[in-house]
Amino acid sequence: MFSLSGKTALVTGASGGIGAAIARQLHAQGATVVLSGTREAALQELADSLGERAHIAVANLSDPAKADGLVAKAEAVAGAPLDILVNNAGLTRDTLAIRMKDSDWSQVMTVDLESPFRLARAALKGMLRRRAGRIISIASVVGTTGNAGQANYAAAKAGIVGMSKSLAQEAGPRGVTVNVVAPGFIETPMTDVLPETVREKLVGSIPLGRMGNTGDVASAVVYLASDEAAWVTGTTLHVNGGMAMV
Amino acid sequence: MSDIADKVKKIVVEHLGVDESKVTPDASFIDDLGADSLDTVELVMAFEEAFSVEIPEDAAEKIATVKDAIDYIEKQKAA
Numbered sequence: 001m002f003s004l005s006g007k008t009a010l011v012t013g014a015s016g017g018i019g020a021a022i023a024r025q026l027h028a029q030g031a032t033v034v035l036s037g038t039r040e041a042a043l044q045e046l047a048d049s050l051g052e053r054a055h056i057a058v059a060n061l062s063d064p065a066k067a068d069g070l071v072a073k074a075e076a077v078a079g080a081p082l083d084i085l086v087n088n089a090g091l092t093r094d095t096l097a098i099r100m101k102d103s104d105w106s107q108v109m110t111v112d113l114e115s116p117f118r119l120a121r122a123a124l125k126g127m128l129r130r131r132a133g134r135i136i137s138i139a140s141v142v143g144t145t146g147n148a149g150q151a152n153y154a155a156a157k158a159g160i161v162g163m164s165k166s167l168a169q170e171a172g173p174r175g176v177t178v179n180v181v182a183p184g185f186i187e188t189p190m191t192d193v194l195p196e197t198v199r200e201k202l203v204g205s206i207p208l209g210r211m212g213n214t215g216d217v218a219s220a221v222v223y224l225a226s227d228e229a230a231w232v233t234g235t236t237l238h239v240n241g242g243m244a245m246v
Numbered sequence: 247m248s249d250i251a252d253k254v255k256k257i258v259v260e261h262l263g264v265d266e267s268k269v270t271p272d273a274s275f276i277d278d279l280g281a282d283s284l285d286t287v288e289l290v291m292a293f294e295e296a297f298s299v300e301i302p303e304d305a306a307e308k309i310a311t312v313k314d315a316i317d318y319i320e321k322q323k324a325a
Contacts, residue, residue: 125291128284173284174284
């Protein structure tokens with residue numbers, strides 16, 4: 001079950017916690033992975049630790065031209081057409097709306113919403129022709145619930161859901177599926193710095209009684225990438241320990 | 247038949263996987279050649295790439311038959 005042997009996957013934001021876990025699990029299922037991100041040394045280190053079937057493609061997705069060209073670049077380094085696109089790269093510029101600068105808004109929109117579209121558009125051209133493909137985007141529970149201080153991020157993540165549903169309708173007749181994974185509160189270096197009292201309160205709101213780990217998210221991606229998920233499209237898989245049942 | 251017509255025909259055969267004999271000038275992509283809406287968009291994109299022309303959305307909508315495509319591209323190339 002869930003073998004990805006012979007498949008080629010591009011993972012953006014692969015130098016981050018969740019992205020690296022996704023890349024590791026796809027690779028463990030047999031996929032050839034192309035790791036993308038801005039930090040070349042971190043990507044190379046991950047590729048080296050994976051060994052064979054791992055390539056890197058450095059790209060800064062705040063540059064539209066780089067986003068447009070990344071799929072072709074990934075296919076060139078992997079030497080194979082892309083079967084699986086994982087839009088994972090993202091950034092946050094958190095602040096209350098009344099203090100939010102135009103640049104806080106536009107940077108988040110460019111990287112978190114526009115670049116996934118650019119990548120999906122490029123990937124779809126080949127996938128539609130080949131009558132196969134998987135596009136999986138990582139959103140967030142805040143795209144559904146909202147979150148004070150994250151108007152930009154929540155809007156972008158909600159946008160991912162609407163975009164994916166539209167692409168799923170366009171690509172469905174060609175056997176290409178488009179889905180979303182929406183993680184909740186995941187343990188990463190970013191959440192490690194939270195004060196203990198804040199963590200306790202957050203965990204208290206999670207029925208499964210713990211924070212998620214990056215592997216929890218990666219497993220959901222593996223499922224959606226697999227042949228077994230062939231009849232699942234346009235959906236959002238919430239991976240949040242039951243924190244928000246939507 | 248012109249070079250353009252030959253090339254158009256080849257692209258249609260390739261993309262829709264239909265027999266060459268069916269690709270007559272009057273053949274409609276959707277009614278006669280079994281294309282769906284996505285196929286027609288892909289065909290237009292293939293024409294754009296093959297002939298280095300830009301086919302705007304409103305023009306693309308009017309390209310229903312093989313002849314429509316040939317005429318449009320010949321006109322663009324002549325201009």
